[in-house]
Amino acid sequence: MTVVKMCGLTRREDVDAAVAAGAxxxxxxxxxxxxxxxxxxxxxxxxxxxxxHVMKVGVFVDAPVAAxxxxxxxxxxxxxxxxxxxxxxxYLALGVQVITAVAPQSDADIxxxxxxxxxxxxxxxxxxxxxxxxxxxxxxWPMAKQIxxxxxxxxxxxxxxxxVAEAVNAVEPWGIDVSSGIESSPGIKDPARIQQFMTHIRLxxxxxxxxxxxxxxxxxxxxxxxxxxxxxxxxxxxxxxxPVESLTAAYVAARTDPxxxxxxxxxxxxxxxxxxxxxxxxxxxxxxxxxxFLKREDLAHTGAHxxxxxxxxxxxxxxxGKTRVVAETGAGQHGVATxxxxxxxxxxxxxxxxxxxxxxxxxxxxRMRVLGTTVTSVDGGSRTLKDAINEAMRDWVANVSTTAxxxxxxxxxxxxxxxxxxxxxxxxAEARAQIxxxxxxxxxxxxxxxxxxxxxxxxxxxxxxxxGVRLIGVEAGGRGIRDGEHAAxxxxxxxxxxxxxxxxxxxxxHGNILATHSVSAGLDYPSVGPEHAHLASIGRTEYAWVDDDxxxxxxxxxxxxxGLLPALESSHAAAxxxxxxxxxxRGAIVILNLSGRGDKDVETVRGLxxxxxxxxxxxx
Amino acid sequence: xxxxxxxxxxxRRTKAPxxxxxxxxxxxxxxxxxAVVRAIAETGADVIEIGVxxxxxxxxxxxxxxxSERALAxxxxxxxxxxxxxxxxxxxxxxIVLFTYVNPVVRxxxxxxxxxxxxxxxxxxxxxxxxxxxxxxxxxxxxSRGLDTIFLISPTTTxxxxxxxxxxxxxxxxxxxxxxxTGARDAVAGTARPVVEQIRAATDLPVALGxxxxxxxxxxxxxxxxxAAVVGSALVQVIAxxxxxxxxxxxxxxxxxxxx
Numbered sequence: 001m002t003v004v005k006m007c008g009l010t011r012r013e014d015v016d017a018a019v020a021a022g023a024x025x026x027x028x029x030x031x032x033x034x035x036x037x038x039x040x041x042x043x044x045x046x047x048x049x050x051x052x053h054v055m056k057v058g059v060f061v062d063a064p065v066a067a068x069x070x071x072x073x074x075x076x077x078x079x080x081x082x083x084x085x086x087x088x089x090x091y092l093a094l095g096v097q098v099i100t101a102v103a104p105q106s107d108a109d110i111x112x113x114x115x116x117x118x119x120x121x122x123x124x125x126x127x128x129x130x131x132x133x134x135x136x137x138x139x140x141w142p143m144a145k146q147i148x149x150x151x152x153x154x155x156x157x158x159x160x161x162x163x164v165a166e167a168v169n170a171v172e173p174w175g176i177d178v179s180s181g182i183e184s185s186p187g188i189k190d191p192a193r194i195q196q197f198m199t200h201i202r203l204x205x206x207x208x209x210x211x212x213x214x215x216x217x218x219x220x221x222x223x224x225x226x227x228x229x230x231x232x233x234x235x236x237x238x239x240x241x242x243p244v245e246s247l248t249a250a251y252v253a254a255r256t257d258p259x260x261x262x263x264x265x266x267x268x269x270x271x272x273x274x275x276x277x278x279x280x281x282x283x284x285x286x287x288x289x290x291x292x293f294l295k296r297e298d299l300a301h302t303g304a305h306x307x308x309x310x311x312x313x314x315x316x317x318x319x320x321g322k323t324r325v326v327a328e329t330g331a332g333q334h335g336v337a338t339x340x341x342x343x344x345x346x347x348x349x350x351x352x353x354x355x356x357x358x359x360x361x362x363x364x365x366x367r368m369r370v371l372g373t374t375v376t377s378v379d380g381g382s383r384t385l386k387d388a389i390n391e392a393m394r395d396w397v398a399n400v401s402t403t404a405x406x407x408x409x410x411x412x413x414x415x416x417x418x419x420x421x422x423x424x425x426x427x428x429a430e431a432r433a434q435i436x437x438x439x440x441x442x443x444x445x446x447x448x449x450x451x452x453x454x455x456x457x458x459x460x461x462x463x464x465x466x467x468g469v470r471l472i473g474v475e476a477g478g479r480g481i482r483d484g485e486h487a488a489x490x491x492x493x494x495x496x497x498x499x500x501x502x503x504x505x506x507x508x509x510h511g512n513i514l515a516t517h518s519v520s521a522g523l524d525y526p527s528v529g530p531e532h533a534h535l536a537s538i539g540r541t542e543y544a545w546v547d548d549d550x551x552x553x554x555x556x557x558x559x560x561x562x563g564l565l566p567a568l569e570s571s572h573a574a575a576x577x578x579x580x581x582x583x584x585x586r587g588a589i590v591i592l593n594l595s596g597r598g599d600k601d602v603e604t605v606r607g608l609x610x611x612x613x614x615x616x617x618x619x620x
Numbered sequence: 621x622x623x624x625x626x627x628x629x630x631x632r633r634t635k636a637p638x639x640x641x642x643x644x645x646x647x648x649x650x651x652x653x654x655a656v657v658r659a660i661a662e663t664g665a666d667v668i669e670i671g672v673x674x675x676x677x678x679x680x681x682x683x684x685x686x687x688s689e690r691a692l693a694x695x696x697x698x699x700x701x702x703x704x705x706x707x708x709x710x711x712x713x714x715x716i717v718l719f720t721y722v723n724p725v726v727r728x729x730x731x732x733x734x735x736x737x738x739x740x741x742x743x744x745x746x747x748x749x750x751x752x753x754x755x756x757x758x759x760x761x762x763x764s765r766g767l768d769t770i771f772l773i774s775p776t777t778t779x780x781x782x783x784x785x786x787x788x789x790x791x792x793x794x795x796x797x798x799x800x801x802t803g804a805r806d807a808v809a810g811t812a813r814p815v816v817e818q819i820r821a822a823t824d825l826p827v828a829l830g831x832x833x834x835x836x837x838x839x840x841x842x843x844x845x846x847x848a849a850v851v852g853s854a855l856v857q858v859i860a861x862x863x864x865x866x867x868x869x870x871x872x873x874x875x876x877x878x879x880x
Contacts, residue, residue, distance in 0.1 A: 398800030511727030
């Protein structure tokens with residue numbers, strides 16, 4: 001559905017008619033030189049009772065930031081639209097949505113519009129050397145289309161019931177801005193013309209289409225030795241070098257083979273259930289004025305993002321002629337996903353799982369066995385994820401000719417960190433298209449939990465080039481940042497080599513790997529994906545940690561406020577947001593990657609909450 | 621001439637079967653482990669591989685995994701292993717190769733490690749999870765102090781990689797007889813001989829063959845085409861099974877039997 005902004009409103013009855021007709025933004029002209037000018041106090045009066053999802057936009061021409069700030073407060077605006085020569089960046093700190101009007105006349109104007117900050121919504125209007133807006137003249141549609149191809153736009157300029165369908169078809173904008181086209185005289189709207197206008201939008205052949213998105217391949221490859229900056233590489237026993245090289249060659253060939261990509265896309269949509277929704281969690285925001293969107297990976301088949309990668313790698317294994325798959329699992333989610341993909345595609349599957357994790361996740365062990373997979377208990381070392389990886393690698397070394405190792409995170413020797421990120425990149429590709437569709441702009445921040453870091457890399461990937469979007473990874477603080485009590489690599493890690501890759505490791509002074517602890521088995525790992533370490537080293541990503549107790553609060557928060565049971569892994573990201581929500585500006589947009597559902601953790605949570613006693617977390 | 625080069629020249633000159641013995645340092649503790657190494661040097665080991673225990677030994681089977689866990693539990697570290705070698709060097713002239721995963725070395729720092737290893741009297745270093753492509757800096761550092769870099773060759777190694785390893789390796793090449801992790805087997809793998817013959821075609825460097833060798837007949841069979849046989853897990857198992865205090869005698873007895 002095309003977003004509609006009705007502009008130049010001056011009367012209460014016109015506000016009501018616009019909302020009733022389905023307008024999602026209302027425009028009020030604050031520029032005194034306009035025949036439709038209206039004072040901020042009057043805007044406050046005529047917009048009382050307007051639903052909170054409807055944006056209240058003040059239109060300004062070269063007003064100083066302080067004056068705009070005053071008007072925002074007095075009128076109760078949730079957005080400002082700048083029509084003069086203002087630099088939109090100077091107004092971003094006001095904490096309301098910024099819309100910038102452009103009137104492109106050259107290729108340079110188009111490039112400048114595309115280069116505006118991602119958090120700004122671009123409105124394309126007619127060029128008029130004298131008047132600004134509301135002129136009844138059409139914008140340059142071909143140029144508007146070029147901008148709309150690169151980022152969402154609001155199309156303005158002389159739109160009426162008789163040309164709006166044609167405009168939508170020609171430009172394919174995210175939304176429409178209409179003013180004089182629904183008036184009987186300047187500033188006086190006509191209910192019949194409003195209805196007629198909306199009817200003709202619905203008749204357009206191209207209501208904005210949902211972008212068709214899939215995994216993103218070949219966009220940000222590491223160097224030829226598999227390094228992202230100083231992290232990554234290939235640190236493996238000699239026996240694995242040739243198999244890993246042939247895997248790399250097979251992967252690089254597959255990702256450029258349209259038949260492989262098409263088969264993957266088909267399975268992602270028909271078997272996995274993609275795209276997963278982007279859900280606006282309006283109960284989470286409280287009084288913060290922040291818009292929180294959840295990327296619903298918990299709704300992917302098997303209940304977590306892991307299936308995206310498992311289907312991709314098992315498809316690749318079959319293409320390479322392998323008949324057997326080995327995998328490791330911590331929480332059991334990757335094990336279940338791999339077992340599922342192997343059942344689907346007809347490969348034998350063996351999953352290694354730490355003995356302690358098998359006890360914590362007994363139901364997932366049973367699920368894998370039902371799917372026909374052999375689950376092997378690992379009793380060595382700390383009996384958790386890292387030991388399961390050790391054992392899976394030993395199996396692979398012994399059986400390389402028939403067997404593929406399906407690694408579950410952005411870890412291990414090159415090409416795994418690249419391959420797993422690319423199979424997971426569908427998360428970010430969808431989320432980016434969805435947030436642009438739903439809000440017309442990029443988010444201020446994307447938040448995800450980080451164990452090995454595959455769900456985080458998957459959703460971050462699409463936003464890495466959008467410098468204005470904060471990318472925040474949340475690690476497991478366990479029982480606090482002391483050796484053996486946590487899994488926060490960015491809080492206590494030192495560069496080193498584990499499981500085939502150079503990254504940040506929790507290790508002792510002699511280079512032995514420390515035990516880790518987290519209430520969440522999926523985050524309980526001493527190393528982190530090398531690309532995370534790299535992106536942090538260049539300042540592109542940020543990392544924080546929350547402890548076990550906070551994660552439980554995050555679990556309860558999502559359960560009570562939104563009716564969602566998040567995985568304990570995802571609960572860490574939720575808990576971070578719960579604690580930091582107030583630090584975002586009003587109007588900020590945050591995407592939280594809900595990487596998996598929490599059914600698997602209900603038993604664990606029950607045990608812990610019963611210890612905490614009744615009343616834990618409080619009511620809504 | 622390095623001790624390793626001299627030893628393999630002697631083996632070739634005398635046409636004697638060579639025996640390379642692996643032990644995990646610090647199993648069950650540094651003191652008894654030192655006694656074990658002295659015993660196997662005296663009973664006929666031609667080269668001794670000293671394994672540095674690591675928390676996550678992905679290339680090792682259960683026997684050496686357990687040995688590593690015992691050694692770490694006893695407080696063994698790369699630092700204490702190097703001190704152990706220095707101690708051994710006061711009485712023992714058998715060539716010593718340090719057998720280690722790369723992370724303890726990374727943590728110590730390449731330069732500090734090479735310096736300490738050279739001062740301790742280490743002759744060669746084999747880094748299990750540092751393939752040729754990543755080994756440039758380490759090899760140059762070892763070379764500058766006269767230490768030999770030992771590379772592994774496996775049944776999956778391509779001819780191109782084998783040539784590179786042959787040109788960069790010093791002392792000897794360690795051929796892996798079969799796919800898989802370390803561990804004793806009843807028979808030498810059928811893949812062993814072709815691997816060694818492929819190496820022979822590419823280089824004159826001596827070849828020691830390991831993985832799965834546990835009996836005197838395995839050593840004899842192997843040395844018909846290789847310069848030496850490597851025995852690891854079988855020896856580590858004997859040490860694990862020995863009564864406390866009897867480890868050195870038991871290990872020496874095994875080496876004498878293997879040489880028989």
